[in-house]
Amino acid sequence: MTFEYERTVTTTASAADVWALWSDIGTWHVWDPSIERVALEGHFAEGAAGTMGLAGGIEAPFTLEVVEPGARFLDRLTIGDLVISIDHVVAASDGGAEVTVSTVVEGPGADDIGPMVTGDTPKALAALVGMAEQKS
Template sequence: MSQPSPETFEHHGSITSTAPAAAVWALWCDTSTWPDWDPSVEAVRLDGAFEAGTTGTMTLAGPFEVPVTLDVVEPGVRYLDRLSMGDLEISIDHVVSDLAGSGCEVTVSTTITGPGAEGIGPMVTAEAPQAMARLVERAEAG
C-alpha cells in the first residue's frame, strides 16, 4: 500500500522593475531589510552568511518565531528558503533576472506541504503581491 502524498499548496507571482537585478539582490541578501518590504516578516536572524545551508530564525507577524534554512543560494540570481512549522514545510523560491535593455523580472514561488497546506496557503501568501511591490519600490529608489 502506498503512502498518501502530503497536501500541497503552490503560489507563484512575478513583477517587473526598472531597477537592475543587482538592486533586488542587494535587498534579498541583507535580511535586515526584509521587514521593510515584507509585511509578514518582523525580523530575521541568520546563524551565518547568506549562503546555502545557513540556518536561523524568522519572526513572523503575530509574532512567532520559526526556523529558517537557506536551501539554495545562487548569488545575484536566486535563493530558496525553507520555513519549518511543525508538520508544515514552506519553501519560497526567489528568482531575479535582468531584462533585455534595462530593468529586471522578479519571480517568487511558494510551495507549502503538509497537513492543512491547502487551507493555510492562501493566508501565508496573502501579502505576497504587496511584499513584491514594496521590494521593487525599494530597489528602484536605490
C-alpha cells in the same frame, strides 16, 4: 497536501539592486509585511540557518537551501508539521529585471494555510521593487 503559488513582477530596478535587498536580511521586515524580524547564523549562503519572527508572534526556523548569488535563493521554513519553501528568482531584462517568487506549502492543512502564507506576497514584491528602484 500541497499548495503552490507564484507571482512575477517586472521592475526598472537592476537585478543587482533587487539582489542587494534580498541578500540583506536586515531589510526583509521593511519590505515584507509578514516578517517582523530575521536572525541568520553566518553569512547569506547555502546551508545557513536562522529564525524568522512572523506576524502574529510565530517563530519559524529556516534554512537557505539554495543560494545562487545575484540570481536566486530558496529558503525553507518549518512550522509544526508544515514545510514552506519560497523560491526567489531575479533576472535582468530589457530596462530592468523580472522578479519571481514561488511558494510551496506542504503538510496537513496546506490548502488552508497556503493563502494566508502568500497573502502578502503582492505587497511584499511591490515594496521590494519600489525600494530597489529608489536605489537604481
